[in-house]
Amino acid sequence: MPKLAPKLLIAVLIAMVGTLAVAGVVYAKTYRLSASKSKLAFNVTTIRASKGSVTLSMANPSSLPHGIAIKGHGKNVKGKTVNKGGTSTVTVTLKKGTYTFYCPVDGHAAAGMKGKLIVS
Ligand SMILES: [Cu+2]
Numbered sequence: 001m002p003k004l005a006p007k008l009l010i011a012v013l014i015a016m017v018g019t020l021a022v023a024g025v026v027y028a029k030t031y032r033l034s035a036s037k038s039k040l041a042f043n044v045t046t047i048r049a050s051k052g053s054v055t056l057s058m059a060n061p062s063s064l065p066h067g068i069a070i071k072g073h074g075k076n077v078k079g080k081t082v083n084k085g086g087t088s089t090v091t092v093t094l095k096k097g098t099y100t101f102y103c104p105v106d107g108h109a110a111a112g113m114k115g116k117l118i119v120s
Helices: 006-022
Strands: 029-034 046-049 052-059 069-072 075-078 087-094 097-102 114-119
Touching: 029 046, 052 114, 069 087, 075 087
Parallel strands: 029 052, 046 114
Antiparallel strands: 052 087, 069 075, 069 097, 097 114
């Protein structure tokens, strides 16, 4: 494999980022997760996201209703509660920090349907 000079690589990266910024691209990122089929849990316990607009989109393959919500640093935004086969989505603009994502259905977060959302 040919070695690219690190300086060239950095120049290419800067050029790419510059182009995206000029084009006005918004970095709204969607992080997909899923509720457990059989437990009061999500399939992930930690999500890392970039600051700005953050979207969590949770699939629900369980026979119980579930939803996705984000709280912390004065925010508490809840997505819809959905039944089996549905998808609950929540979008929040977040600053750097550690937040909690959780299921807003009564008792579910306390039973384990929660995790850490680390925004940097
Ligand atoms: Cu739930």
